[in-house]
Amino acid sequence: MRRALARANHLMVEERFSDAADIFERLSGQARQRGMLGRAANLTLQASRARFVATDVESALDHAREAMRLFIRAGRPERVSPVLARMTAALREQGYESEADRLEQEAEQALGQVGRSLDQARQRAPRFSYFYAFSCSPSPAIVSSPLL
Numbered sequence: 001m002r003r004a005l006a007r008a009n010h011l012m013v014e015e016r017f018s019d020a021a022d023i024f025e026r027l028s029g030q031a032r033q034r035g036m037l038g039r040a041a042n043l044t045l046q047a048s049r050a051r052f053v054a055t056d057v058e059s060a061l062d063h064a065r066e067a068m069r070l071f072i073r074a075g076r077p078e079r080v081s082p083v084l085a086r087m088t089a090a091l092r093e094q095g096y097e098s099e100a101d102r103l104e105q106e107a108e109q110a111l112g113q114v115g116r117s118l119d120q121a122r123q124r125a126p127r128f129s130y131f132y133a134f135s136c137s138p139s140p141a142i143v144s145s146p147l148l
Helices: 001-012 017-033 037-053 057-073 075-091 097-112 120-125
Strands: none
Touching: 001 017, 001 037, 017 037, 017 057, 037 057, 037 075, 057 075, 057 097, 075 097, 075 120, 097 120
């Protein structure tokens, strides 16, 4: 798994985003099968970011939704808010206003299913979101940052 993760990060630096996303997706599936939902969520976020910078916005959004669901299932709903903030900012920066609004609504609904709200998640969220660098112009420092 480590070798594949290093390869995916290297592909991100080389701007081979779709290839990197494929690896992140595969690794996420493996983590899910092993019951490592938090790790699967982080890897799914990496796949989302890779798809987004590869301009596959719909796939990026699908992965973002899945990552939020995985965080909730993993018992870590407080991770949703900072991740959501970074994702919606990147979407809005690129002119995807309605997609960002829809993602916020879906996050609110997903949190509501476990008796939480987005406001509650924001209050419990860490003050930084080191675990998710959602950027339209990846830098080597962002791309190679550790996930966990």
